[in-house]
Amino acid sequence: MWEDFMGKIKLYIISGFLGSGKTTLLKQMLTQWHDQKVAILMNELGQFNVDSTILGDKTPMNELLNGCICCDLKSDVEVQLHDIRHRHQPDIIIIEATGVAHPVEIYEACLAPSLTSFIQIQSILTLVDGPRFLDRAQYSVTTVHLMEEQVRYAHSVIINKKDLMSADDIRSVTEQVESLNPAGEVFVTSYSEVPDTVFAGEGVRPGIHQHHHHGIQSMVYTFTAPIDSRRFVSWLRSLPESVLRIKGYLKFRENPGQVVLFQYSYGIPQYEPEEMNLPLKLVVIGEQLDKNKMLDQLDQLQFS
Numbered sequence: 001m002w003e004d005f006m007g008k009i010k011l012y013i014i015s016g017f018l019g020s021g022k023t024t025l026l027k028q029m030l031t032q033w034h035d036q037k038v039a040i041l042m043n044e045l046g047q048f049n050v051d052s053t054i055l056g057d058k059t060p061m062n063e064l065l066n067g068c069i070c071c072d073l074k075s076d077v078e079v080q081l082h083d084i085r086h087r088h089q090p091d092i093i094i095i096e097a098t099g100v101a102h103p104v105e106i107y108e109a110c111l112a113p114s115l116t117s118f119i120q121i122q123s124i125l126t127l128v129d130g131p132r133f134l135d136r137a138q139y140s141v142t143t144v145h146l147m148e149e150q151v152r153y154a155h156s157v158i159i160n161k162k163d164l165m166s167a168d169d170i171r172s173v174t175e176q177v178e179s180l181n182p183a184g185e186v187f188v189t190s191y192s193e194v195p196d197t198v199f200a201g202e203g204v205r206p207g208i209h210q211h212h213h214h215g216i217q218s219m220v221y222t223f224t225a226p227i228d229s230r231r232f233v234s235w236l237r238s239l240p241e242s243v244l245r246i247k248g249y250l251k252f253r254e255n256p257g258q259v260v261l262f263q264y265s266y267g268i269p270q271y272e273p274e275e276m277n278l279p280l281k282l283v284v285i286g287e288q289l290d291k292n293k294m295l296d297q298l299d300q301l302q303f304s
């Protein structure tokens, strides 16, 4: 069964290195969407969220403090998103990740099987601090890698702090960003001032609505019955490297009463028995996913 994405809460993820202009962008988004119900999930590494005081108290805000969304707080994201939905019923949720969060991990955290029925990830927006990005060779290999991954996996990249760059710098950083993420949309801004069109219409400009064609994508498949474990394993072996993560709940024919939590990351599968009788949904996350092919393969697993 193919999940429909209509009528869900739209989720935007703001990623980007420390101090790149994420909160500045968030403020703009709130202004642009003043006529829609927006809630924020703010993630800070420390115990105190400075940005909540900057943003004021008009917009509902949940916080994930003292850790990074993409590592130790992954399961908390699921809890917080349920809580936001329950308490505020927003049209839009914006997540501001910490500067050190990896976008694929955040994306994955927001695709817990229990969330997919009401959350639709619209876009990952990555802020790039232009001057700092050009100067990134001064940082450790890990930091440089993270900064580049944040660019690589974004649907839109906002190269910020234009006012601090020469025309040559702007050209150079734009070329570097485009070569890391040729399919992404690139904006060059001061104080994260993206064009209004980014937020037009239903909150998504037509270009962004097409984001399923590039960057990270996901699909959700619901099994209605237990499947054959050997076929499942051969399907896993056949997957291309562009499949980044899979997770969800399954039942196998050998033990049809047992729900199994399944996770797949970097080609390594993990199976754990699950106590609760949860819906048998599988979330697949990848780059350039061939969804029709995937759907056919999952149908074959289900019906053969």
Ligand SMILES: Nc1nc2c(ncn2[C@@H]2O[C@H](COP(=O)(O)OP(=O)(O)OP(=O)(O)O)[C@@H](O)[C@H]2O)c(=O)[nH]1
Pocket: 016, 017, 018, 019, 020, 021, 022, 023, 024, 025, 098, 099, 127, 160, 161, 162, 163, 164, 189, 190, 191, 192
């Ligand atoms: N000169 C200049 N400063 C900017 C620009 N955009 C943001 N800033 C400043 O940069 C600082 C960091 O901006 P924030 O929006 O808080 O950045 P952030 O990514 O949310 O920062 P963290 O939450 O600490 O990771 C603030 O002092 C902003 O006023 C810009 O385009 N040019």
